[in-house]
Amino acid sequence: MSYTHTVVLPLAYDEAVEQTRTALAAQGFGILSEIDVRATFEAKLGAQAAEDVGDYLILGACNPQLASRALAAELGLGALLPCNVVVRRAKDAIETTVEAIDPQTMVQLTDTEAVREVADDADTRLQAALKDLTAA
Numbered sequence: 001m002s003y004t005h006t007v008v009l010p011l012a013y014d015e016a017v018e019q020t021r022t023a024l025a026a027q028g029f030g031i032l033s034e035i036d037v038r039a040t041f042e043a044k045l046g047a048q049a050a051e052d053v054g055d056y057l058i059l060g061a062c063n064p065q066l067a068s069r070a071l072a073a074e075l076g077l078g079a080l081l082p083c084n085v086v087v088r089r090a091k092d093a094i095e096t097t098v099e100a101i102d103p104q105t106m107v108q109l110t111d112t113e114a115v116r117e118v119a120d121d122a123d124t125r126l127q128a129a130l131k132d133l134t135a136a
Contacts, residue, residue, distance in 0.1 A: 029061040029083075035057070035058040037056035038056050041053055054089055061084070061085050067081055085098065
């Protein structure tokens with residue numbers, strides 16, 4: 001099951017990032033968050049980890065009207081917001097990949113065992129964090 005919509009652009013990374021921002025804005029999406037994975041990996045894991053991941057930016061895109069409708073239908077969907085859009089380019093690539101989460105993943109998630117295990121681990125950790133928060 002594919003969980004993203006993907007395009008490969010014959011653009012330099014910086015140009016692809018800028019065009020992605022513009023395209024999202026044209027559709028009513030603002031950027032609520034931005035994660036520079038490469039910079040984070042370099043700071044936390046070292047230069048080799050950053051080199052391995054290449055240029056990799058996660059944009060947390062949100063269309064306020066759509067988000068409002070989703071939350072009105074089910075407040076718990078906020079855990080899946082904003083919609084992540086990834087702009088990435090491997091070290092030696094001549095193209096840049098842009099991936100946006102398929103919104104259908106909100107209603108049907110993958111049944112892959114490895115993903116389930118990761119999700120279970122993440123759930124355990126999130127519940128522990130919430131428990132710690134409520135104990136404070």
